[in-house]
Amino acid sequence: MDACTSNCSSPTPRRWRKVAYGGMQPGYDDNHTDETFLADMVMNASVVKRDILKVMKDSVAISQYLCIVSLVVLVWSYTLRSTLDENSLLLLDTSLLGSGFLILVLTEEMLSLNLLFHYILNISFFITGLSVLAPIYQTLTRSISSDSIWAVTISLLMLHLFLHDYSGSTIKSPGALQNPTLTSCISLNASVVASVFVASRLPSRIHVFAIMLFSLLVFLFAPLVTYCIKKYSFRLHLLFSLALMVVTLSFVYVLHKLLFVLLLGLLVFVNVVCPYFLIRIQEYKFEINGPWDEAKLCFDIKD
Amino acid sequence: MEDQKHRILMVSDFFYPNFGGVENHIYLLSQCLLKLGHKVVVATHAYGNRSGVRYMTGGLKVYYIPWRPFLMQNTLPTFYGTLSIIRTILVREKISLVHGHQAFSTLCHEALMHARTMGYRAVFTDHSLYGFADVGSIHMNKVLQFTLADVSQAICVSHTSKENTVLRSGLPPERVFVIPNAVDTAMFKPAPKPLDRNEIIIVVISRLVYRKGADLLVEVIPEVCRIYPNVRFIIGGDGPKRVRLEEMREKHSLQDRVEMLGAVPHAQVQSVLISGHIFLNSSLTEAFCIAILEAASCGLLTVSTRVGGVPEVLPDDMIVLAEPDPVDMVLAIRKAISILPKIDPQVMHERMKKLYNWHDVAKRTEIVYDRALKCSNQNLIERLSRYLSCGAWAGKLFALVMIIDYLLWHLLRLWKPTEDIDEVPDFILPKNHDGKVLQDFNAEQ
Numbered sequence: 001m002d003a004c005t006s007n008c009s010s011p012t013p014r015r016w017r018k019v020a021y022g023g024m025q026p027g028y029d030d031n032h033t034d035e036t037f038l039a040d041m042v043m044n045a046s047v048v049k050r051d052i053l054k055v056m057k058d059s060v061a062i063s064q065y066l067c068i069v070s071l072v073v074l075v076w077s078y079t080l081r082s083t084l085d086e087n088s089l090l091l092l093d094t095s096l097l098g099s100g101f102l103i104l105v106l107t108e109e110m111l112s113l114n115l116l117f118h119y120i121l122n123i124s125f126f127i128t129g130l131s132v133l134a135p136i137y138q139t140l141t142r143s144i145s146s147d148s149i150w151a152v153t154i155s156l157l158m159l160h161l162f163l164h165d166y167s168g169s170t171i172k173s174p175g176a177l178q179n180p181t182l183t184s185c186i187s188l189n190a191s192v193v194a195s196v197f198v199a200s201r202l203p204s205r206i207h208v209f210a211i212m213l214f215s216l217l218v219f220l221f222a223p224l225v226t227y228c229i230k231k232y233s234f235r236l237h238l239l240f241s242l243a244l245m246v247v248t249l250s251f252v253y254v255l256h257k258l259l260f261v262l263l264l265g266l267l268v269f270v271n272v273v274c275p276y277f278l279i280r281i282q283e284y285k286f287e288i289n290g291p292w293d294e295a296k297l298c299f300d301i302k303d
Numbered sequence: 304m305e306d307q308k309h310r311i312l313m314v315s316d317f318f319y320p321n322f323g324g325v326e327n328h329i330y331l332l333s334q335c336l337l338k339l340g341h342k343v344v345v346a347t348h349a350y351g352n353r354s355g356v357r358y359m360t361g362g363l364k365v366y367y368i369p370w371r372p373f374l375m376q377n378t379l380p381t382f383y384g385t386l387s388i389i390r391t392i393l394v395r396e397k398i399s400l401v402h403g404h405q406a407f408s409t410l411c412h413e414a415l416m417h418a419r420t421m422g423y424r425a426v427f428t429d430h431s432l433y434g435f436a437d438v439g440s441i442h443m444n445k446v447l448q449f450t451l452a453d454v455s456q457a458i459c460v461s462h463t464s465k466e467n468t469v470l471r472s473g474l475p476p477e478r479v480f481v482i483p484n485a486v487d488t489a490m491f492k493p494a495p496k497p498l499d500r501n502e503i504i505i506v507v508i509s510r511l512v513y514r515k516g517a518d519l520l521v522e523v524i525p526e527v528c529r530i531y532p533n534v535r536f537i538i539g540g541d542g543p544k545r546v547r548l549e550e551m552r553e554k555h556s557l558q559d560r561v562e563m564l565g566a567v568p569h570a571q572v573q574s575v576l577i578s579g580h581i582f583l584n585s586s587l588t589e590a591f592c593i594a595i596l597e598a599a600s601c602g603l604l605t606v607s608t609r610v611g612g613v614p615e616v617l618p619d620d621m622i623v624l625a626e627p628d629p630v631d632m633v634l635a636i637r638k639a640i641s642i643l644p645k646i647d648p649q650v651m652h653e654r655m656k657k658l659y660n661w662h663d664v665a666k667r668t669e670i671v672y673d674r675a676l677k678c679s680n681q682n683l684i685e686r687l688s689r690y691l692s693c694g695a696w697a698g699k700l701f702a703l704v705m706i707i708d709y710l711l712w713h714l715l716r717l718w719k720p721t722e723d724i725d726e727v728p729d730f731i732l733p734k735n736h737d738g739k740v741l742q743d744f745n746a747e748q
Contacts, residue, residue, distance in 0.1 A: 018462045020483035020591070020615040021658040023667075030480040030667055037476060038466050292432040292467040294514065294588040295610050295627035301518050 041290045050282060055275035057238070061166050063267045064226060064241035067248040069161060070263060072218050074251050076198050079211055089210035096217050097123070100225050107232040127213065134209040141200040149197050156194040160219075163187035168227060191219040309672050310342040310397055314389075314414040315404035316377050318347035318365065322569055324593050325405045325430050328460075328484055330359075335665030337361050342729065344396050346389070348378045348410055362730065366392055368410070380409040382416075382704060383711055389417045390715060394724045400672055402426045403450070406433070406443060412450045419453045419686070420708045424675040427451060428458040429468045432590045432611050444471040445694075449701050452689050455675035458482050458668070460591040461612025467590075473693075482667045483616075485659040486596035493602030493648035494577035501533060503640060506579035506603065508539040508567060508594060509586070516585030516608060517544030522629035523585070524548075525555040527636050534640075535560050539567035539575050576601040580646075581639050587627055589613050595622070600655040602648020606639045608632070618658075621651065683709055 016028050024030060075092070078084045084092075105116065141149055165184035195215030199208045230237040245267060253260040313333055317325040333343040338361070346366040349355075354369045368388055373379045392398070401418035403411035406429050415425045427450060433440045451457055451472040457479045459465040469476050498504075505527070509515040521544075524536055538548065538561065545563070552561045567575055576582065582598030584607040591612050595605050599621055607613050608627040616622070623642075625635035683705075690701040 018615055019618075020461050020481070020612065021617060023658075023660070023663045030482055030670070031477050033476040038470070041466070041470070288435045288470060290466065290470075291463050292588070292590075292611055293434050294432075295516075295608065297518055297587070298628050299522065 038290075041288060043289075044285060044287045045289050047282075047285055047287060050279055052275055052279050055278055056271060057234075059271050059275055060238060060241045061226070061230070063270045064237075064244055065164060065166060065223070066161070066263075066266065066270065067241075067244045068218060068222050068226075069157065070248050070252060071244075072215060073157070074248075074255065075214060076211065077255070079207065080198075080201060082203075086204065086206045086210050089207070089214060093210060093213045093217065096214070100217070100221055103225050104228055107228040126216075130212050130216070131209050134205050134212065137196055137199050137212060138202065138205055138208045139200070141197060146201060149201060153194045153197045156190040156197075160187045160191040160194065163190070165223070168223075188219065192216065195219065307673070307676075308340050308342070309336075309669075309676070310399045311336065311344070311672070312393065312396065312398045312401045312414075312418075313343060313345045313404065314347075314401060314408075314411050315345075316348055316372065316408035316410045317405055318345055319359075320350050320353065321376055324484065324591070327569075327593065328428075328430070329404055330363075331485070331487065331661045332665055332668060333363050334361050335661045336668070337363060338662070339665055339669060341669075342396070344392070344398065346392055346410070346414065348372055348376075364396075370410070375407075377408065378410050380413070382413065383708060385410065385413045386417050386708065386711055387715060387719075389414050390421060390712070391724055393418065393421065393423060394721055395727050397726055398423065400424045400426065400675060402428065402672075403454075404428045405430050406447050407431070412446060415450050415454060416705070416708060417712070420705065420712050422680055424678060424680075425454045426456050426458065426671060426675050427454045428460070429464060430460055430590055432464060432467050432588055433471060435470075445697055448472045448693050448697070449690070449704075452693055452701065453686055455678045456480060456671050458671060460484055461615050463612040463615065464590045480667075480671050482664055482671070483659070484591050484593050484596065485661040485664045486593065486600045486655065487661065488600050488652065488656045488659070491573050491576070491597050491600035491652075493600075493652045497648070498578075498580060500580070500644065503531065503534045503581065503643065504537060504579040505534060505581045505583050505606075505636070506537050506539070506576055506598070507583045507585070508572060508575060508598075509584065511538075511540050511542035511544040511548060513544065514587055515540075515542075516587050516627065517542065517548065519585040519587075519608070519627060519629060519632060520583075521547050521551045523583075523632045523636070524561060525551060525557065526629065526633045528555065528557055528560055530633070530637070531640065535562070537562045537564065537575065537579060539564040539572070541566040572597060573601060576603060579603060580643055581606055581636070583636070584608065584613070585627070585632070586610055586613070592616060596655070596659060600652060600659075602646075602651040604639050604643060604646050604651075606632070606635050618654075621654070 014026065016025055016032060016034050018034070018036060019025075025032075075084065075089075079089065101119070104119070108115070163183040164187045165181065168184075192215075195212060198215070199212045202208050202211060226237070226240070229240055249260060249264060249267075252263050313329050315325060315329060317323060318329055319326055329345060333345060336343050344364045344366065346368060348370045349367045350372075354367045357365045357367065359365055368385065370378045370385065378385075393401070401415060401423050403415045403425065404427075405411060411427075415427060418425050429447075433443055435441070435444070447468075448471070451468075451474050455478075457468060457472075457474055459468050459479055459481050460483055462481055465476070465479050465481050468474065469479055507520060509517075511517040520538070527534055528536075536557075545565075548561075549563065552558055552563070564575065576598055580603065582595070582603040582605045584592060584595055584598075584605065586592065586608055587610060589611040592607070595607060595613065595616050598605055599617055605617065605622045607622060607624055609624040610627060614624060623635045623639045625631040687702045687705060690705055691698040693701055
């Protein structure tokens with residue numbers, strides 16, 4: 001190293017060049033480190049500056065969905081305790097279906113009769129299928145104890161929440177470009193299986209049908225509806241989420257105090273602590289780019 | 304000290320009969336070091352039924368360790384599984400220095416670790432470039448940091464590769480040497496008769512995979528064929544992207560102008576190269592690129608993407624560089640075709656002889672070995688502090704791995720004392736054999 005520094009400072013006949021050919025460069029050792037060493041390195045070139053308010057607003061989508069799932073669990077537990085009877089459940093289904101449709105139709109840019117007909121046809125197929133399958137669901141897990149069913153349901157819901165696609169919707173409106181990802185499909189399936197398990201604990205066929213319809217409506221179409229609201233107006237999305245949070249928290253408060261504290265803590269964690277933490281760890285972000293990086297192709301590969 | 308003869312163990316998972324840049328490098332470097340009077344032994348894993356000890360040209364002894372590869376010619380990482388056999392080889396061959404090659408060779412990492420535990424000096428050559436973003440690279444960089452935390456000296460094949468290695472491993476830059484690959488100019492001679500210039504032939508020889516830029520070729524070839532009706536392509540190599548190239552050929556009806564040879568054995572590369580005027584390299588990442596050297600040695604003008612260490616490889620008048628973008632590459636090919644009449648393959652070949660020489664590489668590597676042997680040998684405690692500085696968690700893990708290795712080594716010494724291991728007598732090769740080593744190798748192939 002000493003020999004090298006003395007060489008660099010003294011005027012040598014030939015300057016060191018960043019080349020590999022021509023053998024050892026006269027006057028310079030092979031371990032010579034020039035001033036140009038790492039000159040082409042670029043640090044943090046593509047780092048996005050994040051703003052805490054924006055991150056907090058974006059995280060509302062997560063807490064909104066958490067509330068939706070909590071509401072579903074609330075309905076499940078009330079039904080299992082027979083607080084909700086089948087008629088009110090069916091009423092709930094119909095009102096959900098109706099309001100969902102209304103929101104879809106109102107937020108859709110181009111309202112076409114064709115699309116509406118398409119939706120209605122699908123929903124009627126769906127309802128028929130469910131009513132045919134309800135007796136099977138009712139006796140599906142008779143030989144399994146309730147404890148195992150609850151344990152599996154809770155773990156499936158956890159899986160559902162972890163893998164859920166919070167930025168979009170697994171169920172696309174017809175003609176969407178992107179296909180859903182594998183994880184979001186797994187998440188959706190986990191929620192459907194959880195609903196089947198819960199439904200199989202219920203006393204009557206009509207109960208099973210009502211609760212299955214309710215769970216599937218929420219798990220399949222709630223993300224689509226909320227996505228449509230978000231696309232239509234972000235302010236409406238925030239308002240809707242806030243209302244949903246208040247409703248959920250008050251219902252949970254009535255059910256159980258500890259659960260209320262837990263849910264409140266979770267919502268605060270998701271909406272405040274996580275965004276704050278994300279902003280804090282941004283300063284540790286350290287991206288290195290340079291000539292050693294694999295080149296990116298500037299065109300799409302059409303297979 | 305200067306004329307001290309070393310006893311070197313080259314370790315890598317990659318060696319003949321497998322074929323590639325690293326294998327070629329180890330073989331030719333070993334041959335030249337043998338000629339300088341050093342003793343060289345190569346250790347690699349068993350290839351198929353090729354297991355045990357083999358001798359190659361020039362008395363190069365190769366240990367094919369009976370250890371099965373599990374992925375891409377790599378052995379399963381076991382940390383301590385190879386301790387016993389590496390120790391036996393080191394003692395038997397009275398090795399003074401261990402030289403490991405290639406960052407993704409597990410055998411190399413394990414051997415260097417054991418060698419350092421036993422107090423041998425270690426030199427490491429890095430042949431490839433790595434990014435810093437994806438999970439695979441992050442993992443590899445940690446492994447490299449572990450190995451390089453304690454090597455005496457490291458060698459890289461280009462300046463870009465040195466920058467990359469220093470960043471990845473945190474090694475002080477003055478301990479990293481740049482010694483490029485070379486080319487066997489005796490094997491890559493230009494065509495005896497100058498080629499006809501009415502029809503321009505562009506040669507591509509590479510594995511047809513994404514990293515070698517096969518997708519760029521798909522975009523570039525039809526465009527070049529459209530502009531120049533007298534250009535033909537010869538594509539040597541095989542790989543998953545071959546289908547795409549064949550589709551392109553059919554789509555643009557270029558069957559008579561784009562010839563696909565499939566995989567070309569290394570011995571036939573020269574005969575393919577000399578049938579063309581221009582060599583096209585479309586790699587997306589490359590630490591050095593020996594293929595360019597081989598082409599230039601055959602007198603071809605090279606057009607290449609400006610990636611990694613490629614700009615350092617040849618003087619500006621022997622290569623046309625382009626960004627990895629189809630439009631720019633077509634421009635570069637146009638430029639290459641326009642300067643083609645000024646290129647004389649014989650002159651090019653003579654220049655390459657002066658620019659690259661394996662003997663020169665061996666001499667420069669010898670200097671690195673001398674330096675490595677001059678490094679003071681540290682005890683375990685001093686070395687552990689270096690590992691601990693590698694990171695909060697990783698450092699402790701590395702230190703633990705080294706302590707266990709040290710304990711196992713002592714156990715092994717009790718169980719099989721060093722005195723009980725036979726030493727191999729050296730054999731002297733007849734002198735007249737020496738000069739033709741490289742040509743003999745060609746004949747073998």
